[in-house]
Amino acid sequence: MRIAFAGNPNSGKTTMYNALTGENERVGNWAGVTIGKKESPIKKEFYDFVEEIIAVDLPGAYSMSPFTPEEGITSGYVRDENPDAIINIVDATNLSRSLFFTTQLLELGIPVVVALNKSDINEKQNTEIDTEALSKKLNCPIIKTVSTSSDKTGLKEAVNAAVELNGNGQKAPYLQADIDLHDKKAVEAEDRKRFDFVNKIVKEVETRKVLTKERNSQDKVDSVLTNKVAGILIFAAVMWAVFWISQSKVGPLIADWLVGWIETFQGWVSGLLENSSPLLQAILADGIVGGVGAVVGFLPLVMVMYFLIALLEDCGYMARVSVVMDPIFKRVGLSGKSIIPIIIGTGCGIPGIMASRTIRDERERRATAMLTTFIPCGAKIPVIALFAGAFFSGASWVNALMYFVGILLIFLGALLIKGITGYKYRKSFFIMELPSYKLPSLKRACFSMLERAKAYIIKAATIILVCNCVVQLMQTFNWKFQVVGEDAADTSILASIASPFAVLLVPLGFGAWQLAAAAITGFIAKENVVGTLAVVYSITRFIDTDELALTGGANEVAVTMGLTTVTALAYLMFNLFTPPCFAAIGAMNSEMKSAKWLWGAIGLQLGTGYTVAFLVYQFGTLFTEGHLGNAFIPGLIAVLIMAAIVVVISRRSRQKFDVEYSLHNKGTGASV
Numbered sequence: 001m002r003i004a005f006a007g008n009p010n011s012g013k014t015t016m017y018n019a020l021t022g023e024n025e026r027v028g029n030w031a032g033v034t035i036g037k038k039e040s041p042i043k044k045e046f047y048d049f050v051e052e053i054i055a056v057d058l059p060g061a062y063s064m065s066p067f068t069p070e071e072g073i074t075s076g077y078v079r080d081e082n083p084d085a086i087i088n089i090v091d092a093t094n095l096s097r098s099l100f101f102t103t104q105l106l107e108l109g110i111p112v113v114v115a116l117n118k119s120d121i122n123e124k125q126n127t128e129i130d131t132e133a134l135s136k137k138l139n140c141p142i143i144k145t146v147s148t149s150s151d152k153t154g155l156k157e158a159v160n161a162a163v164e165l166n167g168n169g170q171k172a173p174y175l176q177a178d179i180d181l182h183d184k185k186a187v188e189a190e191d192r193k194r195f196d197f198v199n200k201i202v203k204e205v206e207t208r209k210v211l212t213k214e215r216n217s218q219d220k221v222d223s224v225l226t227n228k229v230a231g232i233l234i235f236a237a238v239m240w241a242v243f244w245i246s247q248s249k250v251g252p253l254i255a256d257w258l259v260g261w262i263e264t265f266q267g268w269v270s271g272l273l274e275n276s277s278p279l280l281q282a283i284l285a286d287g288i289v290g291g292v293g294a295v296v297g298f299l300p301l302v303m304v305m306y307f308l309i310a311l312l313e314d315c316g317y318m319a320r321v322s323v324v325m326d327p328i329f330k331r332v333g334l335s336g337k338s339i340i341p342i343i344i345g346t347g348c349g350i351p352g353i354m355a356s357r358t359i360r361d362e363r364e365r366r367a368t369a370m371l372t373t374f375i376p377c378g379a380k381i382p383v384i385a386l387f388a389g390a391f392f393s394g395a396s397w398v399n400a401l402m403y404f405v406g407i408l409l410i411f412l413g414a415l416l417i418k419g420i421t422g423y424k425y426r427k428s429f430f431i432m433e434l435p436s437y438k439l440p441s442l443k444r445a446c447f448s449m450l451e452r453a454k455a456y457i458i459k460a461a462t463i464i465l466v467c468n469c470v471v472q473l474m475q476t477f478n479w480k481f482q483v484v485g486e487d488a489a490d491t492s493i494l495a496s497i498a499s500p501f502a503v504l505l506v507p508l509g510f511g512a513w514q515l516a517a518a519a520i521t522g523f524i525a526k527e528n529v530v531g532t533l534a535v536v537y538s539i540t541r542f543i544d545t546d547e548l549a550l551t552g553g554a555n556e557v558a559v560t561m562g563l564t565t566v567t568a569l570a571y572l573m574f575n576l577f578t579p580p581c582f583a584a585i586g587a588m589n590s591e592m593k594s595a596k597w598l599w600g601a602i603g604l605q606l607g608t609g610y611t612v613a614f615l616v617y618q619f620g621t622l623f624t625e626g627h628l629g630n631a632f633i634p635g636l637i638a639v640l641i642m643a644a645i646v647v648v649i650s651r652r653s654r655q656k657f658d659v660e661y662s663l664h665n666k667g668t669g670a671s672v
């Protein structure tokens with residue numbers, strides 16, 4: 001038997017699904033957390049009489065007529081896939097809005113059980129719903145539930161009610177009139193009639209205490225947090241605090257301790273291999289333990305950040321940030337909702353890109369998916385931390401600067417896309433529901449952090465490990481499979497593959513093949529930049545920023561890499577702002593559904609990373625040493641060619657739009 005979980009966004013579907021199945025799917029206190037269908041068997045303890053029940057968690061939807069792709073998944077599923085029953089999760093604190101969708105679900109002929117979720121909040125606010133009366137009016141079982149509680153009686157009842165209905169659909173309390181669905185006016189009139197029907201029911205079954213104190217104080221907080229000026233300042237302060245705590249305070253503290261353990265382990269492995277061949281030692285002790293360890297050492301920084309962001313998501317702040325950012329984002333042709341993919345993107349770009357699915361306008365959606373990865377993700381944190389530690393004595397401004405540049409590039413990129421796609425002619429609307437504030441759950445934040453940590457470790461133990469081994473082997477052998485000596489490192493396979501790319505990077509200040517190799521492996525996974533640098537330069541003690549700082553500016557790592565602070569900054573930015581890893585590019589592909597947009601995105605990201613690094617290196621050198629850097633002219637030519645391509649593309653599309661819209665205007669003019 002299959003039961004679909006459907007209902008409005010943020011009503012608690014995924015929380016209930018997790019409680020019943022033992023899964024750990026993403027939950028958050030804003031609309032649009034779930035963006036795809038998830039299936040899992042419900043635990044046996046919740047039901048009798050049937051062999052197996054599969055629960056299907058769906059994205060939230062307000063209506064059967066979808067506005068966004070993720071809403072389409074829900075209406076498509078319940079309409080076409082014939083689940084055996086639907087548990088309609090209704091936010092009991094917002095009955096009138098929720099029942100619109102409920103009445104539509106009741107028309108499908110599939111048995112529906114309504115779960116009045118978040119009943120605990122109603123109890124606190126003294127709102128009462130007469131479930132018996134409601135059940136009679138809707139012709140279906142109504143069950144009060146609290147998905148966040150350890151007491152699962154309500155959930156059990158809801159599942160059993162669905163089993164009991166045994167395939168018998170109810171008689172719909174409200175039937176849509178036979179209207180032409182393409183006739184906008186008729187549809188609107190019909191929707192209004194349905195709303196009237198729903199409101200009448202709610203009036204009869206709900207008794208509500210008017211405006212509780214809590215609600216008033218929430219409104220007051222909202223007026224500050226969503227204020228045009230204060231809201232932005234608060235958001236900047238909150239994000240700064242998140243980065244400061246995770247990257248400069250708590251994160252490094254735990255990291256130092258972890259690195260100590262990794263080094264002890266590495267020493268132990270080296271001891272075991274003392275009498276074995278040097279090649280085996282190099283691969284196992286340096287390549288695997290050293291390279292992977294270098295990446296894992298940064299895990300605490302990432303974990304602390306995930307934890308803090310999970311708290312922010314859960315308390316209801318994220319939705320406010322969207323409201324604050326909407327006017328600014330609109331100006332550059334994005335939507336306020338774009339901020340959610342970007343914040344999720346600070347964890348990992350892939351769910352970030354996927355979260356753009358909740359944006360209604362196709363152009364805004366694609367633009368968001370294209371730009372999200374400019375914000376440094378968790379995998380880029382090790383790279384930033386390494387460079388901040390080795391070249392800038394662990395200064396926290398390096399971190400802040402990278403996020404700031406990331407945001408700036410998102411804005412500039414958005415303006416560019418706006419220019420190319422002729423956005424000025426189009427309108428977009430922004431609707432964001434503000435969920436109530438709540439105390440964030442530490443348990444959920446821990447879960448979310450551990451889940452992410454698990455993914456990070458798995459990645460380190462698979463992709464990063466394999467890459468490090470391959471890099472180590474390619475560096476050890478030449479094309480004749482002879483071991484290359486230390487003085488002939490330039491003849492290795494790795495050097496010969498990376499060298500042609502390194503030439504292209506000379507105008508950016510870092511023409512060494514080792515650095516090119518690390519940047520290339522970075523496209524497989526960004527942590528590889530750190531792993532590969534560890535391998536090619538045989539350095540593993542990256543994390544101890546204190547120790548590095550002790551040796552002053554000419555510290556070990558900086559000297560080994562042969563970079564100045566300016567070239568180090570340029571190299572760091574190149575790695576951060578060129579295209580993300582292949583997996584994220586794959587996610588972009590599936591969200592954009594357009595080869596033109598995908599290639600546009602990759603081109604934009606390559607061009608941006610290259611140009612930013614070029615500017616930082618050339619002007620940084622001019623500023624610090626009084627002269628321009630190497631290969632200024634070839635670099636300038638490359639940048640100018642890229643700029644010219646952009647100008648040509650936007651001119652062409654502008655001409656196209658001008659023609660299109662002048663025809664359009666004439667058309668409407670004639671008809672007036």
Ligand SMILES: Nc1nc2c(ncn2[C@@H]2O[C@H](COP(=O)(O)OP(=O)(O)OP(=O)(O)O)[C@@H](O)[C@H]2O)c(=O)[nH]1
Pocket residue numbers: 008009010011012013014015016026027028029030031032033034035058059060061117118119120121145146147148149314
């Ligand atoms: N007080 C209370 N909070 C709940 C209950 N169920 C869920 N929540 C909270 O409601 C918020 C939304 O929960 P989700 O499970 O993500 O909601 P969803 O319906 O899956 O949302 P979308 O995936 O965005 O459609 C979270 O902050 C939950 O902790 C409940 O019974 N009581």
Ligand SMILES: [Mg+2]
Pocket residue numbers: 013014015026027033034058059060
């Ligand atoms: Mg959900």
